[in-house]
Amino acid sequence: MAVVTPESAAQNYDVIVVGSGAAGGQSAYTLTMDGARVLMIEAGRDYDPRSETPMFQTPDAAPLRGAGTPDKPFGFFDATIDGGWSVPGEPYTNASTEGGRQFKWWRARMLGGRTNHWGRISLRNGPYDFKPRSRDGLGFDWPIAYEDVAPYYDKVEMLIGVYGTNEGLENTPNSPEGVLLPPPKARIGELLARQRGRSIGIPVVPAHRAVLSRALDHRSLPAKLHPGNAKAQRVLSEDMQNRAACFWATACGRGCAIRANYQSTTVHLPPAMATGNLDIVTKAMAREITVDAAGRATGVIYVDKTTGREHRASARVVVLAASACETVRILLNSKSALFPNGLGNSSGLVGKYIMDTVGASWGGNIPLLEDLPPHNEDGAGGDHVYTPWWLYKEQLAGKLGFARGYHVEFTTGRQMPQAYGAYGNDAGGRTSYGARLKEEARRHFGSYVSFTGRGEMIPNADSFCEIDPDVVDRWGIPVLRFHWKWSEHEIRQVAHMQRTFADWIAAMGCVSTRSPSPDGRRSIEPGGSIIHEVGGTLMGSAPSTSVTNSWSQTWDVKNVFVADGGVFASNADKNPTLTIMALAWRAADRILDEMRRGNL
Amino acid sequence: MDRRLAIKWMLAAGAGAMLADPFALGAPGDGQAPVPPPARGYGTDPDLMKPYKPGDYWPLTLSEGERRTAAALCDVIVPAEAQAPSASSVGVPDFIDEWVSAPYPNCVKDRTTILDGLAWIEAESGKRFGKGFADAAAAERVSLCEAVAPEAPEGSALEAPSKFFRRFRNLTTAGYFTTPVGMRDLGYIGNVPMATFDGPPADLVAKLGLTDEVKW
Numbered sequence: 001m002a003v004v005t006p007e008s009a010a011q012n013y014d015v016i017v018v019g020s021g022a023a024g025g026q027s028a029y030t031l032t033m034d035g036a037r038v039l040m041i042e043a044g045r046d047y048d049p050r051s052e053t054p055m056f057q058t059p060d061a062a063p064l065r066g067a068g069t070p071d072k073p074f075g076f077f078d079a080t081i082d083g084g085w086s087v088p089g090e091p092y093t094n095a096s097t098e099g100g101r102q103f104k105w106w107r108a109r110m111l112g113g114r115t116n117h118w119g120r121i122s123l124r125n126g127p128y129d130f131k132p133r134s135r136d137g138l139g140f141d142w143p144i145a146y147e148d149v150a151p152y153y154d155k156v157e158m159l160i161g162v163y164g165t166n167e168g169l170e171n172t173p174n175s176p177e178g179v180l181l182p183p184p185k186a187r188i189g190e191l192l193a194r195q196r197g198r199s200i201g202i203p204v205v206p207a208h209r210a211v212l213s214r215a216l217d218h219r220s221l222p223a224k225l226h227p228g229n230a231k232a233q234r235v236l237s238e239d240m241q242n243r244a245a246c247f248w249a250t251a252c253g254r255g256c257a258i259r260a261n262y263q264s265t266t267v268h269l270p271p272a273m274a275t276g277n278l279d280i281v282t283k284a285m286a287r288e289i290t291v292d293a294a295g296r297a298t299g300v301i302y303v304d305k306t307t308g309r310e311h312r313a314s315a316r317v318v319v320l321a322a323s324a325c326e327t328v329r330i331l332l333n334s335k336s337a338l339f340p341n342g343l344g345n346s347s348g349l350v351g352k353y354i355m356d357t358v359g360a361s362w363g364g365n366i367p368l369l370e371d372l373p374p375h376n377e378d379g380a381g382g383d384h385v386y387t388p389w390w391l392y393k394e395q396l397a398g399k400l401g402f403a404r405g406y407h408v409e410f411t412t413g414r415q416m417p418q419a420y421g422a423y424g425n426d427a428g429g430r431t432s433y434g435a436r437l438k439e440e441a442r443r444h445f446g447s448y449v450s451f452t453g454r455g456e457m458i459p460n461a462d463s464f465c466e467i468d469p470d471v472v473d474r475w476g477i478p479v480l481r482f483h484w485k486w487s488e489h490e491i492r493q494v495a496h497m498q499r500t501f502a503d504w505i506a507a508m509g510c511v512s513t514r515s516p517s518p519d520g521r522r523s524i525e526p527g528g529s530i531i532h533e534v535g536g537t538l539m540g541s542a543p544s545t546s547v548t549n550s551w552s553q554t555w556d557v558k559n560v561f562v563a564d565g566g567v568f569a570s571n572a573d574k575n576p577t578l579t580i581m582a583l584a585w586r587a588a589d590r591i592l593d594e595m596r597r598g599n600l
Numbered sequence: 601m602d603r604r605l606a607i608k609w610m611l612a613a614g615a616g617a618m619l620a621d622p623f624a625l626g627a628p629g630d631g632q633a634p635v636p637p638p639a640r641g642y643g644t645d646p647d648l649m650k651p652y653k654p655g656d657y658w659p660l661t662l663s664e665g666e667r668r669t670a671a672a673l674c675d676v677i678v679p680a681e682a683q684a685p686s687a688s689s690v691g692v693p694d695f696i697d698e699w700v701s702a703p704y705p706n707c708v709k710d711r712t713t714i715l716d717g718l719a720w721i722e723a724e725s726g727k728r729f730g731k732g733f734a735d736a737a738a739a740e741r742v743s744l745c746e747a748v749a750p751e752a753p754e755g756s757a758l759e760a761p762s763k764f765f766r767r768f769r770n771l772t773t774a775g776y777f778t779t780p781v782g783m784r785d786l787g788y789i790g791n792v793p794m795a796t797f798d799g800p801p802a803d804l805v806a807k808l809g810l811t812d813e814v815k816w
Contacts, residue, residue, distance in 0.1 A: 054648040059778035061651040063642055069704040071644050081645045185799030191810040247793035378790035379797050423773040429751035431766045433677040445786045
């Protein structure tokens with residue numbers, strides 16, 4: 001079994017998984033390792049990071065020195081192919097033209113989806129993050145608690161490999177001893193940010209990222225992950241030996257040919273394929289879920305993008321892992337006599353309460369970091385340190401004027417020069433050139449530090465997506481229309497970020513005439529631009545107030561599960577990918593149990 | 601490449617060649633329409649493993665004269681020094697040509713700025729020195745750059761030329777410092793596989809009064 005065509009796919013599967021990213025990859029991995037026969041439906045083309053990752057290419061080997069374009073928004077060498085803020089032939093719309101009311105939707109039509117290019121920052125939600133309403137009266141509590149998810153965080157971290165440390169900080173859970181890999185040493189700018197951050201009360205600790213700082217222990221981990229399952233242990237042990245440790249060069253955003261970082265295509269799909277239980281059909285656009293007279297899902301209708309022809313796949317269970325909004329689209333387009341408003345939508349809540357991460361950045365030149373002796377700061381191709389949210393007590397006491405926190409990511413160091421930014425100092429508005437420019441460029445290489453805030457957005461009734469009644473995509477499938485609005489909590493949170501970052505770079509010795517706007521509206525990144533959208537199929541404790549139950553299973557159709565970020569009842573500042581994987585593993589375990597019991 | 605597109609590009613390249621005499625261009629904004637760029641770029645699924653050079657995806661469109669001016673200007677901005685060669689010797693004029701010939705919105709916007717600016721600098725050189733910019737003496741070329749390096753007041757005669765100079769400078773440095781030669785010149789020494797990552801040199805950490813005592 002392998003990548004198949006619609007014609008060569010089997011008649012029937014145990015489970016259809018729609019999507020191949022963090023959620024789809026994890027679902028397929030867990031299900032196939034336990035013997036379920038799975039068909040994965042992916043809208044993009046097949047993609048192999050081992051042969052398609054431009055690891056050491058320098059920008060002069062790329063068109064336009066690798067600069068971002070509408071075809072490759074994150075630069076030519078970014079791993080994303082057939083993706084971006086717009087995908088040809090696959091539009092979406094926004095209901096409002098008003099400033100701050102738009103949602104930007106990033107998609108990656110390729111095997112592995114958006115896991116191929118992400119930042120690999122892998123943070124656990126903490127106990128507060130599952131019960132936010134109980135803490136401050138806003139948003140929604142999840143029907144599950146940290147303790148329900150913790151064992152799955154453990155498993156995912158052991159499987160994918162995450163570097164970091166246990167610091168015991170508030171609402172920032174430790175992993176069990178031996179689970180995390182050692183973090184890389186901090187870069188010089190990160191050390192300076194830590195020293196000066198401490199002087200103004202801001203902690204800096206090693207980041208958690210899904211990069212192998214050393215090879216995984218292929219002898220002991222498989223037995224911990226798959227107790228009593230000899231075949232799964234053998235498959236995983238073999239596969240872990242094919243993942244190399246990081247060699248401390250090249251940016252993770254390009255993907256990883258040596259499989260040292262997590263992508264669905266480097267971690268989940270190879271062992272799942274090796275079980276022989278996974279078929280993947282690529283360039284297949286899922287349109288709707290089919291149901292029988294009893295209201296049970298029977299399978300999925302998809303369009304073969306190459307031929308434009310429609311195909312049907314059948315299975316006992318359907319897992320939606322298409323990304324939060326694409327999953328909403330499939331559910332709302334699955335209309336039938338039994339479900340005239342779309343599948344799983346008896347509550348009317350499918351598409352409601354979509355959330356992104358709150359983002360803003362500020363930085364400056366740090367004279368102490370000028371003219372440093374050349375040394376290699378490539379490191380793990382991303383952050384080595386970060387700042388978890390540190391003002392829980394002040395916030396709970398009502399001292400901050402906004403309800404939820406943010407963490408801070410850093411950009412420092414002597415990274416490979418890119419085709420953006422000016423290299424001159426341009427003091428007094430004078431454009432530098434010649435020998436003076438060269439001197440300035442050498443002196444300032446690596447002296448610029450920037451802080452990036454990543455904060456929690458509280459779900460609100462004005463941020464949702466629905467089917468646009470007038471627009472269809474190239475295949476005639478109705479598309480999504482977005483509605484978006486930030487609340488004052490997010491706006492004030494961004495203003496706090498900007499003040500903090502300006503204080504912080506000042507504490508590092510930055511002398512800047514610029515200062516950030518005190519108005520968060522001017523600094524907040526547009527909705528969707530952090531590419532952390534979750535919600536739309538929220539899990540909850542009752543069918544009238546949520547779309548799925550605590551097992552990510554739709555209340556209305558018991559053999560349909562949502563494995564992606566759609567089920568998030570809140571969007572903590574912690575980047576969602578690790579939690580998506582943990583919940584997908586948990587849902588897949590439930591599916592396996594229920595199939596064994598004959599309930600599915 | 602499909603034939604229709606190829607013809608379109610050839611036409612675009614031909615029209616570019618017609619602008620060969622830079623003195624014919626006159627001052628910026630004289631109403632001459634810029635050459636239309638090609639309709640398509642490299643698409644959303646280019647082969648990332650293949651090395652590219654300017655001109656592989658769309659034709660270069662600067663005229664011979666414009667390229668000479670651009671190369672001379674590049675080398676005032678990034679001159680040859682004892683430890684590193686000049687911008688033109690590592691292909692920066694080709695990159696600038698590729699950039700202003702590309703179909704993407706930022707590039708299309710820059711095209712007008714750059715073509716008008718190159719024409720201005722050529723005309724100004726003719727006026728001041730009685731010869732083209734590339735043929736002017738080194739000191740003459742520098743004196744012209746000195747005139748446009750300061751930010752010019754809005755509405756002044758030098759506003760457009762000084763904006764052009766800033767943009768051209770940024771393209772030149774982007775083109776130069778992203779080459780292996782430029783990276784070395786800048787002090788970037790990464791992009792090599794290593795068995796371990798050892799962090800910053802210990803004496804540097806000490807010199808800045810920092811500590812690396814924590815458990816990572």
